Amino acid sequence: MKLTRFVERMNTYDLQHDQSRIIADLRELATNRTLLSEHLYNTLQRDGYSTKNSLYNAYAFVLHSSDAYSVRLGFWAPVSSHDESETFIYHLNHSHDFEIYAVGYSGDGYTTVQRKILDQQPLRAGIRPPLGEETTLKLALGEVLHMQPYYEVHRQLPPREMSASLSLIIHAPPTTTAQAWCFDEDFLPTYPGIATQETAFYEHTLSLLGAG
Numbered sequence: 001m002k003l004t005r006f007v008e009r010m011n012t013y014d015l016q017h018d019q020s021r022i023i024a025d026l027r028e029l030a031t032n033r034t035l036l037s038e039h040l041y042n043t044l045q046r047d048g049y050s051t052k053n054s055l056y057n058a059y060a061f062v063l064h065s066s067d068a069y070s071v072r073l074g075f076w077a078p079v080s081s082h083d084e085s086e087t088f089i090y091h092l093n094h095s096h097d098f099e100i101y102a103v104g105y106s107g108d109g110y111t112t113v114q115r116k117i118l119d120q121q122p123l124r125a126g127i128r129p130p131l132g133e134e135t136t137l138k139l140a141l142g143e144v145l146h147m148q149p150y151y152e153v154h155r156q157l158p159p160r161e162m163s164a165s166l167s168l169i170i171h172a173p174p175t176t177t178a179q180a181w182c183f184d185e186d187f188l189p190t191y192p193g194i195a196t197q198e199t200a201f202y203e204h205t206l207s208l209l210g211a212g
Helices: 003-010 019-029 035-047 082-087 196-211
Strands: 055-057 060-065 069-076 099-106 111-116 135-138 144-147 152-157 163-170 181-183 189-192
Touching: 003 019, 003 035, 003 060, 003 069, 019 099, 019 144, 019 163, 035 060, 035 069
Parallel strands: none
Antiparallel strands: 055 060, 060 069, 069 163, 099 144, 099 163, 111 135, 111 152, 181 189
């Protein structure tokens, strides 16, 4: 399936209820082995060598984006050090502020360890919410991960070889007040957002350098 055809089909679906159709189409899209080369070619034609509309982060490409959803192709490397692990936020318990469908695209795939939050009350730092049983999924080729926003916690474990996953991200309504959180190894909420403390430190450092 071509990306344009996938987008056309997504635009006809109820993104909250057509889960089986979405999973089937995402699996079919993942059989297209030229997604990245087509994306890079189209990006170069449109933007030259600017990457501002193409990259989500250092290891994920935004293939398509709209107000309702986006499609990303992400890469996951095996790691040999703690610093490398932090680059890919491996081993970090966290939730998301978006619904996600992810399918294994290449390689053996990362492993996700997942638990549901059973009480949908607002989270508070240091107070452990009630959690469901732990489940494990290895995102191998064709395997699909589906996570709801806010109330599912997971951590990712590195693959054995360079891998890629294809994701459909369904954006949260702009009016929502719920937040994603990071958790410690005992599932105590530590702070809202992912890497917000690190980002704040980085931006503060840059401001000090600029002031000099």
